[in-house]
Amino acid sequence: MNKQREWHLIALHPNELNFNAENLAEIKVAGKHLCIARVKDRLFACTAKCPHAAHPLVNGYVNVQGDIVCALHRYKFNLETGKNTTGEGYPLKTYPVEEREDGWYVGIEKGSWFGF
Template sequence: MSKKLEWHLLALHPNELNFNEENLAEIKIGGRHLCIARFHERLFACAAKCPHAAAPLAGGYVNVQGDIVCPVHRYKFNLETGRNTTGEGYFLKTYPVEEREDGWYVGIERDNWFGF
């Protein structure tokens, strides 16, 4: 069974987002706190906090491989899959991002009690 996504307008243009010097921004959208990363002219969305120690990922950076790096323990996560690339076994929740004619959107799963 596929998950139902609700698409939320992230920005009309990426320059509207308040990126820090590491091209990371923390936002609240669709009832979720997300970290938005800009890497090679693409936008990625993931949970705002590291799954290991809940550090704010917007305080980290994106390395040359495209992994977001936690600012506290330097755990690394693939921005597309959420997989922990440094081997600790954690998984970072990621969200799809789409560029459309009228802006950039992020897909967030609907909260359903019974999966309907």
């Protein structure tokens, strides 16, 4: 099924985002709270809270495998797919990020229930 998305400008340049020492930033866009992860020259977007215990993912880190790790219980999630890589079965909602000539955009599905 082809998902319809609305694309929202999040920054003209990644340096505009308020990244912490772990290269994570929390933003609000289109009424949603998102965690943005900077990994090398790429940006990834996911929901701001861990799907296990709702702990803010901005307090975690990205490991060498490229998984975002929740600081509370150390659950790990693939930033591209949202798959829980530690096996507990909690998927993380991820959002596509695109670099365009005029900035960085995040795609949010139109008409989705409860923002999922």
